[in-house]
Amino acid sequence: MKVEAKKKFGQNFISDQNLITKxxxxxxxxxxxxxxxIGPGTGALTKQLVEKYNKVVAIEIDTDMEPILKSAIPNKNFELFLSDVLLVDFTKLIKEHKQHENQKVSIISNMPYYITSEILFRTLNVSENLNKAVFMMQKEVAVRVCSYKGENNYNNLSVACEFFADKKYEFTVPKHMFYPVPKVDSAIISLTFTNKHTKEIENKEDFLAFLRKIFNNRRKTILNNLSNVTNDKMKANLILDKVKIDKTLRPEVVGLEDFIKIFKKL
Structure with a gap:
């Protein structure tokens, strides 16, 4: 039986077994x-996940999927959690289901386009509990996430993901591989959480908020954007002098290490 996708939940299903395996x-x-x-839908990925890994917890907002998933996946190592992912306490969820201290924890999702950024940032906020994340998202966003300084799509999301993880654009998924067929192509990205930079900053949420503000106006210089953060152009000038960053540069040509230096001087 073919299940009708619900637009309000951003559902687009995949069924190609080779793609799922990849x-x-x-x-x-x-x-x-x-x-x-996150978002198992009819369980296309889930069926392979439970065969390959010791424990799979799926978060699904659509209650109509409950009987479909429970019928298709009777495996004892599978647990369905009916909830809006934006309301889930990931730290608590991981603590409750992690079977031993050294067990790796990974997240996988065919992400609804309309909440891609929210899911990404919620994942980053629990990065210390994670090994890896594998996300399918709109290709345009995937390119942005995986961009580095000096590239056209580089923005606060690019820097945030680099701050927490080694990021990789894995491959493009053409739109015709979904039903219903979306308007744009998708892509798979992976984030391997190293947290090698996070030790430098105590308040990570403040740093992410700083990145959003510093990229608030891409056409303005780093000095102007930093002045909006400090509400004091003289202070912004002083900070940039201390970290030896050219004040005329725009944020998209400034790298992660320099943003960390600026933030630590605030």
């Missing part, structure tokens, strides 16, 4: 992983 392979071969799947 996506799941990015999570690695370590069977002893806790996998959290």
């Amino acid at each position: 996506i799941i392979s990015i999570l690695g071969e370590d069977k002893d992983q806790l996998i959290i799947e």
Whole structure:
């Protein structure tokens, strides 16, 4: 029986088994992983996940999917959590389902386009509890996430993801591989959480808020954008002098390390 996708939940289903296998392979071969799947839909990815990994917890907002998923996936290592993902306490969820201290935890999702950024930032906020995230998202956003300084699509999201993880654009998924067929192509990205930069900053949420403000107006210089953060152009000038950054540069040509230096001087 073909399930009708619901536009209000941003549902677009995939059924190509080769594509599904290729996506799941990015999570690695370590069977002893806790996998959290966001938006399992009809369970296309989930069916392979439960066969490959020791524990799979799926978060689904659409209650109509409950009987479909429970019928299709009777496996004892599968648990369905009916909830809006934006209301889920990921730290609590991981603590409750992690089977031992050394168990790796990964997130996988065919992300609804309309809440892509929200899911990304919620994932970043619990990065210390995660090994990897594998996300399918709109290609345009995927390119932005995986961009580096000096590239056209580089923005606060690019810097935020680099701050927490090694990021990789895995491959493009043409729109005809979904039903219903969306208007744009998608892409798979992976984030491997190293947290090598996060030790430098105590309040990570403040740093993410700083990045959003510093990229608030891409056409303005780093000095002008920083002045909006400090509400004091003289102070912004002083900070940039201390960290030896050219005040005429625009944010899109400034790298993560320099943003960390600026933030630490605030």
